[in-house]
Amino acid sequence: MWSPWQRQQEALRAQLATLETQKQQKQTHAATLLAYGQRQVELSHKHYQGLFNASDSAAARLAQVPYLTLGAGWQGGAWDAWQPETATLESRLRIGALQDARAPQGPFSVPLLVPFIGENQTIVLRTRGEEGRVQGLELLQSLALRTALLLPHQASYVLLDPAGNGVAFLVRKALPRVVESQGDVRRDLDLVERNIQRVIETYLDAEVRSFEQVPESTRVNERFEFVLAADFPNQYDRRAVEGLIKVGNTGPRAGRYAIIHHNADVELPRDLSLEQLENAFVIDLGSSPRQGFPLAVDCTPPAALQQTLKKRLDEAKAPERDLSFTTKVGLPEQAWWNGSSERLIETPIGGYGTDGSLEAWFGVNRDGRPCAHGMLGAMTGAGKSNLYHVLICGLAQRYSPDELRLYLIDGKDGVEFQPYQALPHAAVVSLRSSPELSRSVLKDLLNEKERRNRLFKARGVQDFSAYRALGEALPRLLLLVDEYQELFEGDAEGEASAHLLQLAQQGRSVGIHMLIASQRYGATGMLHQSAVFGNVHLRMAMQMSRADVDALTEFGRRGKLLIQTCDMPGKIVLNDRSGDDGDGASRAGKVSRLQAAERDDMIRRLSARAQQRGLTAPRAVVFDGQAQPNLTDNPQLRSLLASVQTMTSEGLEALARRAEVEGGLGLESWFAAEQPLVTWLGQEFNVRGHARLVLRRRPHEHAMLLGRNNPARSGMLAALLAGLTVNPAAQNATVLLADLSLPGTQWSGALGGVVSTVLRPAGLQVTLTREAEDVPRLVQCALAVLEERRALPKEARGAQEPMFLVLNEPHEVEELRRVQDLYGANDSETGTMLRRLLAEGAQLGIHVVLSVPGVAQLRAVLDERQGLPLIKHRICLQVSEDDSYALTRTRRAARLQLHGDTPVAALYHDPEADAFTRFKPYSTDSATSLDQQFLEVNHLRGAQAVGA
Numbered sequence: 001m002w003s004p005w006q007r008q009q010e011a012l013r014a015q016l017a018t019l020e021t022q023k024q025q026k027q028t029h030a031a032t033l034l035a036y037g038q039r040q041v042e043l044s045h046k047h048y049q050g051l052f053n054a055s056d057s058a059a060a061r062l063a064q065v066p067y068l069t070l071g072a073g074w075q076g077g078a079w080d081a082w083q084p085e086t087a088t089l090e091s092r093l094r095i096g097a098l099q100d101a102r103a104p105q106g107p108f109s110v111p112l113l114v115p116f117i118g119e120n121q122t123i124v125l126r127t128r129g130e131e132g133r134v135q136g137l138e139l140l141q142s143l144a145l146r147t148a149l150l151l152p153h154q155a156s157y158v159l160l161d162p163a164g165n166g167v168a169f170l171v172r173k174a175l176p177r178v179v180e181s182q183g184d185v186r187r188d189l190d191l192v193e194r195n196i197q198r199v200i201e202t203y204l205d206a207e208v209r210s211f212e213q214v215p216e217s218t219r220v221n222e223r224f225e226f227v228l229a230a231d232f233p234n235q236y237d238r239r240a241v242e243g244l245i246k247v248g249n250t251g252p253r254a255g256r257y258a259i260i261h262h263n264a265d266v267e268l269p270r271d272l273s274l275e276q277l278e279n280a281f282v283i284d285l286g287s288s289p290r291q292g293f294p295l296a297v298d299c300t301p302p303a304a305l306q307q308t309l310k311k312r313l314d315e316a317k318a319p320e321r322d323l324s325f326t327t328k329v330g331l332p333e334q335a336w337w338n339g340s341s342e343r344l345i346e347t348p349i350g351g352y353g354t355d356g357s358l359e360a361w362f363g364v365n366r367d368g369r370p371c372a373h374g375m376l377g378a379m380t381g382a383g384k385s386n387l388y389h390v391l392i393c394g395l396a397q398r399y400s401p402d403e404l405r406l407y408l409i410d411g412k413d414g415v416e417f418q419p420y421q422a423l424p425h426a427a428v429v430s431l432r433s434s435p436e437l438s439r440s441v442l443k444d445l446l447n448e449k450e451r452r453n454r455l456f457k458a459r460g461v462q463d464f465s466a467y468r469a470l471g472e473a474l475p476r477l478l479l480l481v482d483e484y485q486e487l488f489e490g491d492a493e494g495e496a497s498a499h500l501l502q503l504a505q506q507g508r509s510v511g512i513h514m515l516i517a518s519q520r521y522g523a524t525g526m527l528h529q530s531a532v533f534g535n536v537h538l539r540m541a542m543q544m545s546r547a548d549v550d551a552l553t554e555f556g557r558r559g560k561l562l563i564q565t566c567d568m569p570g571k572i573v574l575n576d577r578s579g580d581d582g583d584g585a586s587r588a589g590k591v592s593r594l595q596a597a598e599r600d601d602m603i604r605r606l607s608a609r610a611q612q613r614g615l616t617a618p619r620a621v622v623f624d625g626q627a628q629p630n631l632t633d634n635p636q637l638r639s640l641l642a643s644v645q646t647m648t649s650e651g652l653e654a655l656a657r658r659a660e661v662e663g664g665l666g667l668e669s670w671f672a673a674e675q676p677l678v679t680w681l682g683q684e685f686n687v688r689g690h691a692r693l694v695l696r697r698r699p700h701e702h703a704m705l706l707g708r709n710n711p712a713r714s715g716m717l718a719a720l721l722a723g724l725t726v727n728p729a730a731q732n733a734t735v736l737l738a739d740l741s742l743p744g745t746q747w748s749g750a751l752g753g754v755v756s757t758v759l760r761p762a763g764l765q766v767t768l769t770r771e772a773e774d775v776p777r778l779v780q781c782a783l784a785v786l787e788e789r790r791a792l793p794k795e796a797r798g799a800q801e802p803m804f805l806v807l808n809e810p811h812e813v814e815e816l817r818r819v820q821d822l823y824g825a826n827d828s829e830t831g832t833m834l835r836r837l838l839a840e841g842a843q844l845g846i847h848v849v850l851s852v853p854g855v856a857q858l859r860a861v862l863d864e865r866q867g868l869p870l871i872k873h874r875i876c877l878q879v880s881e882d883d884s885y886a887l888t889r890t891r892r893a894a895r896l897q898l899h900g901d902t903p904v905a906a907l908y909h910d911p912e913a914d915a916f917t918r919f920k921p922y923s924t925d926s927a928t929s930l931d932q933q934f935l936e937v938n939h940l941r942g943a944q945a946v947g948a
């Protein structure tokens with residue numbers, strides 16, 4: 001019976017409570033307003049007092065920070081001393097000053113301020129008449145510059161002026177970052193709307209309700225954006241007006257503010273009104289004086305001041321969010337190498353939003369989604385190199401070299417990957433790579449793919465993960481190609497495209513992944529582009545040119561809009577779903593920053609770790625397209641040096657006949673019984689190949705080095721001798737060496753160096769002379785050995801140690817020179833002996849090596865028709881056409897430097913395969929001095945000797 005009364009009572013109570021809450025809210029609000037008003041009074045009071053009472057200097061002080069940005073006009077020199085560091089985020093913006101002409105000490109003024117950051121208001125400057133319009137446009141520009149000064153490195157601009165085609169914004173040049181117009185107001189506003197949506201989605205939530213509340217350390221990666229509309233609504237079509245109202249209503253929360261110059265003389269399209277702006281602060285510039293004070297509206301600052309301020313803005317250091325490698329990507333050392341690459345390799349590379357992590361990965365993820373390959377588009381200066389470093393170091397910390405190996409290929413001008421020569425994960429590091437060389441790496445990986453498929457087949461499995469699941473060891477391979485478009489240069493046969501396609505389609509299943517990078521996605525001359533990109537699941541884009549973004553088909557519309565927001569180094573859009581345009585598929589964020597010193601230190605620590613753990617992964621193949629190679633970078637030589645103390649002739653035979661990809665020498669015709677000796681001359685123009693020389697106990701197995709490039713010829717000869725020491729059969733060899741190169745030259749020490757640092761310490765018997773008159777004795781000595789060996793029974797001959805007679809510049813030896821008589825030239829006495837050695841020595845293990853500048857010098861000691869054919873191995877540097885023909889029966893050796901002087905190239909004719917090999921010879925001009933290299937060769941042997 002009582003219940004209806006009770007219910008009514010309860011309802012009334014609830015109503016009372018609501019009213020009470022409202023009352024309290026209103027009181028709080030009123031208190032805030034009162035406090036605000038009091039503060040304003042206080043400020044104005046101080047300001048007035050200063051102006052009335054103070055001397056000039058006190059007035060000047062008043063005009064300083066923090067009053068400066070808030071209140072100072074452009075005139076009067078107040079801005080001359082302005083520095084960006086003093087700028088603070090302010091909630092008021094000056095539009096002019098209220099002036100009082102009645103003041104006793106002459107006219108004074110009080111700045112008129114309008115709401116700004118944090119007030120979430122759109123500013124509308126309303127004008128009438130032509131004079132008013134001009135005034136409004138001046139003020140609009142003044143506001144543009146003011147916002148830039150209040151927010152150094154944090155402001156960007158969208159300038160709308162459809163009626164004047166941009167002429168309203170003469171201040172444009174002084175603004176730090178103006179978003180390029182798309183030529184259509186509606187489209188420009190579309191982009192702003194996308195950004196509003198992105199910022200809201202990325203940064204705002206129940207706690208952080210407005211962009212300026214985002215912590216500054218996060219916000220520095222973004223910018224405030226000011227949409228300045230001139231002469232609105234003149235020539236703004238209906239959709240543009242709607243767009244602007246929408247931006248005005250939704251933008252401020254996302255740090256996107258509209259400042260509209262409203263020309264009230266022009267009518268808005270029907271049904272549209274600025275009343276639809278929900279939070280506009282409208283100021284009528286032509287209205288009557290406020291509280292009796294007329295308003296003097298600010299004009300655009302003078303050009304000179306604009307320039308000065310812009311310069312200071314540009315020079316100011318940008319604040320940086322702490323997205324350091326250590327915090328975002330790096331792992332503590334005890335957590336290194338815990339990752340297994342069985343299913344995938346992955347690493348964070350940076351962050352997005354407030355605390356999201358951007359991940360790059362290859363393989364198959366936990367959802368069973370594949371990511372075979374990656375692509376990066378980035379213009380110069382966008383932060384591409386830094387991204388490589390973060391990615392490489394991030395992966396190298398997570399996976400041991402047994403889990404992951406890297407192939408790093410720089411473009412023609414690139415040396416970005418240089419520091420990774422020492423990284424234990426590096427399989428190939430190629431700097432300044434020619435297109436030909438880069439293509440050879442693709443080929444190399446295809447061979448590796450075949451090899452892996454054979455391994456899988458042998459174990460009855462289909463792919464990498466299944467093979468690894470059997471407990472087998474096999475690393476994933478990641479190929480990074482910078483400037484990948486160069487692959488297609490001069491590739492008439494389409495080899496690069498074909499290789500790339502095969503790797504793209506079949507690489508993942510064998511654990512081979514690629515990350516290719518360029519300024520833009522597509523490449524001229526590339527075939528099967530869509531088939532290749534169909535397998536590129538990880539798509540990344542940093543700052544790119546407008547035209548390149550427009551041309552992108554690898555991202556959808558939303559992705560492309562995000563890419564347009566990449567406006568400073570390190571900003572990136574990452575999509576690991578083949579460019580899918582769905583919600584959240586493309587993420588805009590920033591790559592962590594890895595400083596060079598930190599990176600180099602990390603490489604050192606990773607390398608030390610590999611050594612400590614005794615990891616035996618072969619050393620990286622290093623190739624520098626422009627430099628001469630280092631002997632010590634030759635992995636074949638290194639691995640043989642490492643085992644020379646324990647190696648037998650039979651062991652070497654097995655190793656020599658094994659395929660190169662299996663760590664052998666790939667010399668199928670190696671028979672220990674022939675006592676072959678291997679050595680090296682340089683590096684081929686591909687990452688694997690090393691120009692080798694094999695001397696066997698067969699007729700005419702002698703060598704001749706020929707060419708005017710003395711550093712290369714001497715370096716090659718010295719390296720050839722050093723390389724011989726890896727042969728077990730050469731451990732007790734005799735070397736008779738006459739070095740008649742000009743003393744004091746930069747290359748003249750090469751042979752002396754190899755003798756003292758490598759040959760003698762390795763136990764070889766060396767006789768070295770620099771005197772021409774000693775040469776006949778050396779030749780006699782060799783001939784005496786020849787006679788001795790000839791006298792031995794055939795079976796005993798094989799056991800004789802090898803002997804090398806090495807003559808550098810033999811034409812300098814008078815006794816060797818051929819003698820002219822009435823009937824022509826004849827061999828000298830010593831020359832005759834030399835010819836016998838050439839004819840009969842090699843079968844008995846006596847090999848002659850001659851080194852001369854040209855064929856003329858050779859002819860001085862040897863008869864071209866009878867002597868020359870006795871030398872089988874001919875190695876030429878660039879020579880004349882005649883010399884080339886005389887030595888190779890082709891013009892090849894005259895065309896070695898057709899593309900320039902560097903790198904120095906050489907040609908070797910392999911008599912076994914009847915093939916020509918073009919290669920880069922070792923030289924005294926290499927990056928690491930030869931002396932240094934010889935010390936390392938010695939050390940490599942010595943280190944092993946101790947361990948053995």
Ligand SMILES: Nc1ncnc2c1ncn2[C@@H]1O[C@H](COP(=O)(O)OP(=O)(O)OP(=O)(O)O)[C@@H](O)[C@H]1O
Binds near residue numbers: 378379385571590592
């Ligand atoms: N993630 C990042 N965070 C902050 N600053 C960065 C970032 N990445 C790059 N930078 C800055 O940009 C500069 C250029 O970066 P980087 O050398 O990586 O660019 P790049 O695209 O490789 O340029 P280039 O093609 O000219 O070599 C760097 O010196 C650095 O100051």
